[in-house]
Amino acid sequence: MRLTQLRSFYAVARMGSFTRAAEHLHVSQPTITTQVRFLEESYKVELFYRRGRRVQLTGMGEQLMQLAQQIFGLEAEAVHLLGDAGELRSGHLRVAAVGPYHVTKLLVDFNQHYPGIKVSVSTGNSQDVLDRLLDYRADVGVLAQLVHDDRLLSVPFSKHPVVICTSSTHRFARRRNIRMAELQGERFILREQGSTTRKALEQALDQAGIKPEVVMEIGSREVIREAVAQGIGIAAVSLVEYVPGPGLHMVRISDAEIHTYAHVLCLAERREMRMVSAFFDTIAPAPERKKAATSR
Template sequence: MRLTQLRSFHAVATTGSFTAAARSLHVSQPTVTTQVGQLEVLYGVELFHRAGRGVRPTEMGEHLMTLSRQIFGLEAEAVQLLRESGVLRTGHLRVAAVGPSHVTRMLVAFNQRYPGIKVSVSTGNSQEVLDRLADYSADVGVLAQVARDERFVSVPYSEHAVTIICSAQHPFAKRRSIRIGELQGERLILRESGSTTRKAIETALEVAGVKPDVVMEIASREIIREAVLQNVGVAAVSEVEYVPGPGLRAVRLNNAKVRTYAHVVCLSERQNSAMVRAFVQCAQETRPLGEVGA
């Protein structure tokens, strides 16, 4: 296999077409088509489903794309290292985060210090962030849990209480705090599996022997907020993610320590990357006073 063949495959897989791939590689479309075809013939595999002008990777193509993303990600790092000689003037940092509230301060600090670096941000739950780091589609992650996996290194950033939100019509709305036992039988809206906030509240409920009535599981913070406003049920959210508004109330749990945490995470093998180190340093310098690890 030639590197040019793999590069053509990767370009098609990431752009979704042979034409766009050729444009990105500054070669002719027949050249890209030939190189991908040679790769398929050489190993007796089908790498793309071809439908009209668009293409999508087969299952084998998806596996190969995971590897090619790693290969060309490392190549890009090597080029950047040699070109910049340790000075971060240009480049592209891909950040995966569990939500804007955890990462905004870090992004502002990084942009102010390295204005020439392009930053793209994707969001998802903690497991999705780890998955993006593992398959090299993100360089650094900001998530709400310690990655108990030797493939990753985690740097503590902040700690936040989990609070209960309810509509202004709910009986809890007139109170500043409740006991966790009062959630017994209460209509509860949960985040999706993989959410650290969900894990935190479920653990606290189990320890307290409390069984609420789970009425919905929703992956979107915005949809959870709307469901609570409509008095469908109450929900547990991290205080840092709570956005006050008309018709919405936040109530603390006064007899249970339920917490979420923000950590900056990267693959262990990439912790010495100049760009990753720079982002981690910015995060440490902007860490809220008195927070975890301060």
């Protein structure tokens, strides 16, 4: 049985007439008649009692009508679902990010444009984000670093200065700004290897000829804050990630440009998918996004 045959049967049952069914489906009456007759002859059943130009469902026809109603009801729901998704009135966008600080504004902007889209966010380190993109568990990713991978489209969207976080009893605690040279001899608490903030700091220290005294390496921002507050050492943090709190002080570096950059990524093969494209549109106009894609 083909769906077109069942559709012809359904139309006749609803309209009560082969002629009206043909008009409803915009086909000829012989086509409708042939398709219904094919069902009856193929399965050796009688679906309609023919009463002149009018028809009436048989017992078997009524049972088939109930199933057909369910089938075409589901078909209508599927069409509605796909139509809403195509127009971004509904759907589900999965975002993977290295932290909440970089992604929050993006989500607010996207939600304002597309309030019907459900958004779920998973957080992890950079490798977690990349893994989720590459195995299709995330639609877009947000990283604090540039990734050189031909499989991915990456668009920068924000730039953040790196600042120094100290305890409120540290000698920098009454200062707003310091110079790079003043970091000589300071005890540093650093993020784990691979951290974008750590890379930016180490590059600036190297250029200034300063060798840091590393007392701890910690992978958690929260634990670093506690260690700094306890006076164990100072730490570098992206300004967007700095959270003021008791026992903490933030100071800027006045004579060095140290920054981290946040990037939005997706699989290059999925960049024209409607929902992914819409997310990129909230951070950059389409021409800029295409320019960034071609310059990877």
